Amino acid sequence: MREHLRGRLRRLWPASLLGRLTLVMVAGLLVTQLVANAIWAGQLRSKAQVEAQSAAQYVAHSASAAIRFYRSLPLSYRVLTIQQMREMGGTRFFVQLNHAYVPVKEVAPHPLADSVKATLSATLKSDLPHSPVARLAFAWPDELAVSEDVRLGDLPDAWVQHILLVKPEPAPILVIQTELEPGNWLYMAALMPNPYFLSGNDPWAWDRLALQGLSLAAVLLLCLLVVRWITRPLAALSDAAAAFGQGEHAPPLPETGSxxxxxxxxxxxxxxxxxxxxxxxxxxxxxxxxxxxxxxxxxxxxxxxxxxxxxxxxxxxxxxxxxxxxxxxxxxxxxxSDIHENPAEIKLDTLLGRLVRSARMAGHEVGFEESGLSVRAKPLALKRAIGNLLDNALYYGKRAEISTRADIGSVSIAVRDHGPGVPEDALASLFDPYMRLEHGREQNDNGMGLGLGIARGVIEAHGGQLILENHPEGGLHATIRLPA
Incomplete structure (x- = not known):
């Protein structure tokens, strides 16, 4: 399991320097941003908690004073006092008298709202120890009922516009209901000192996340531009080294940059x-x-x-x-091994067809099927390398087969003979100069043991590989792999 996970991580790890630097910088910025946001969110929540509790105590003291005041008035005076206060512009609370408790549809559960209600309840109980327990709730204005059949939106604007925020952006309203006497309930609605305390201290609000996202995108874009500016000269250096290794003439590297x-x-x-x-x-x-x-x-x-x-x-x-x-x-x-010619697009069917026809005219048996594949290489050099492999196959195996196939990112040319093969411990030494096995000396006494070394040098100069192995059905199997 651990090896499988490591393998997947290695596959996800970019191979290029540009990809690795980009991934590291992006990951570093994201981790830094997340950690900073987490720390800031914790501090913001702690500060919001302290401020909300202080505000809740202040509102609770005001509410307990209002409850004592209305409880001290005769029943007939309460309605008159409430009407006079509404005509004068209202007080801190919107006040309504009801004959029963009015159900309130509360806002979605929120930890800060629960904490505020707990502080309000404890403070009211402390200020009014002999009064019934007050019922508290936070509700949105458009869903708030002030009596059994009247909603807040049904009231005149003059009654609530100086007390509650209904528009343009509604704020959650604190509703306190307590029973003054049996059958008489006091209904009070007010705003917290910070009306938007539930959303104003949210570190994950969409507007703040959008701003942070834009800042992060700008920083990442600048980082990508800097990384690309740094790695572009390295790509030019790599291309120049590859061209020089294949014998191509490359212009001098520009002496610009860092x-x-x-x-x-x-x-x-x-x-x-x-x-x-x-x-x-x-x-x-x-x-x-x-x-x-x-x-x-x-x-x-x-x-x-x-x-x-x-x-x-x-x-x-x-x-x-x-x-x-x-x-x-x-x-x-x-x-x-030093053939000075320009690379060109080579149709393998044409190149291999000529070699096969020449071998057949000399009386050899060679199997070949056209594939329609092409490669970019030096024509004479590639022909000489394949010719050396084919000559060896015909000298030592009497009969040969040539096949081509397209792989992912490469083209393979395989030459197989039907000879006795090569001992496994001698495969690695076949490329050594003047190296000839006993079977080879018997079949071709004029050879010098240089053909395979020359072929490998030509193939490697093209950025490819020459692989020798014994075929499962007998004979030596030589595979040339060239970049597609």
């Missing part, structure tokens, strides 16, 4: 020039040495013919033939 990249670009350009000079010097040296050695080898062969001792003459000729083969091999290795 100081570190400018120094890297200069170091890469200097390294590329040194390597190019080294390759050219090595090529000239090998060609010169190989060419110069052919003349004395030829003279020594002619002089060996003048030896009277036949045994000695045969030994001389055998050593000279071996030396001549080594010189030819060195010259061929340099020429075949």
């Amino acid at each position: 100081r570190e990249f400018i120094n890297t670009a200069r170091a890469f350009s200097a390294m590329r020039e040194r390597i190019q000079r080294y390759i050219e010097d090595r090529e000239r040296l090998f060609i010169s040495i190989s060419h110069d050695l052919r003349t004395p080898i030829t003279r020594l062969k002619l002089r060996s013919e003048l030896l009277d001792d036949e045994v000695l003459r045969n030994d001389f000729e055998e050593d000279l033939d071996e030396l001549d083969m080594m010189v030819k091999g060195a010259l061929q290795c340099v020429k075949d």
Whole structure:
């Protein structure tokens, strides 16, 4: 399970530097924002709790004073007093007298509202210890009933406009109902000192989240631009290194950007020039040495013919033939691995078809089916690499098969022979120069053991792979994988 989780995390982890920096910066910003919001929300809730409790005590003291006042009035005076206060503009409370408790549809449950009601109830009980327990509720204005058959919206505006907030943005209304005498209920409605205390201190309100989201998006956009600006020169450096590794001519890297990249670009350009000079010097040296050695080898062969001792003459000729083969091999290795040509779009059916026709004209049996695939490569170099593999298959296996297929991100060219195969412990050494197995020496005594090494060098110069393995049904199976 743990390994499976690690595998999924590795697949989700971006491969590019741009993706990794972007993911780290985005994750860091999100975590920082969430932690800061959580801390701020905790502080805001704590502050709102303290303020709401203080406001609840203040409202409760005012309500207890109003309850004592109306309880002290005769019943007939209560209605007259309420009417006079309404005509004068009202007091802190909207007051109504009812004959029974009026059911109130409360707002959605909210921890702060519950805390305020608990503080109000405790304070009223403390101020009015001998009075019946008051019933408390918070309700929205449009759903608030003030008597059995009258709603708040049915009342004249003059009665409530200076006491309650009904429009344009309604605020939750505190309703206190208590029984003065049996059959007489005092109904009081008021606003808290902070009318919007339930929503004003909400850290997750949509307007605050929208503002934070816009701020986060702006920061992320700037971070992405900076990361892209930093990594773009690295992508140019990677492309230049890949082009140089495949033998292509790439323009000099621009010396722009940060100081570190400018120094890297200069170091890469200097390294590329040194390597190019080294390759050219090595090529000239090998060609010169190989060419110069052919003349004395030829003279020594002619002089060996003048030896009277036949045994000695045969030994001389055998050593000279071996030396001549080594010189030819060195010259061929340099020429075949350093092919200076431009990459082009190659239709594999055409290229492989020519090789197959030439082999069949020479009397060999080669199986091949067209696939319609194409690759971008150096035509002569790729033909030489595939030709070496096909020659080996025909020399050592008598019969060969060539097939192509398209994989994810690559194109595979497989050459299989029907020979005896290769021992598993010898597969890794087949690419070594002059490496020839006993079966190979018997089948082709003129070979030099350079074909596979040359083929692998050509394929790797194209950014591909050459894989050798024994086929399950017998014979050697060589697979070339090139970028699609």
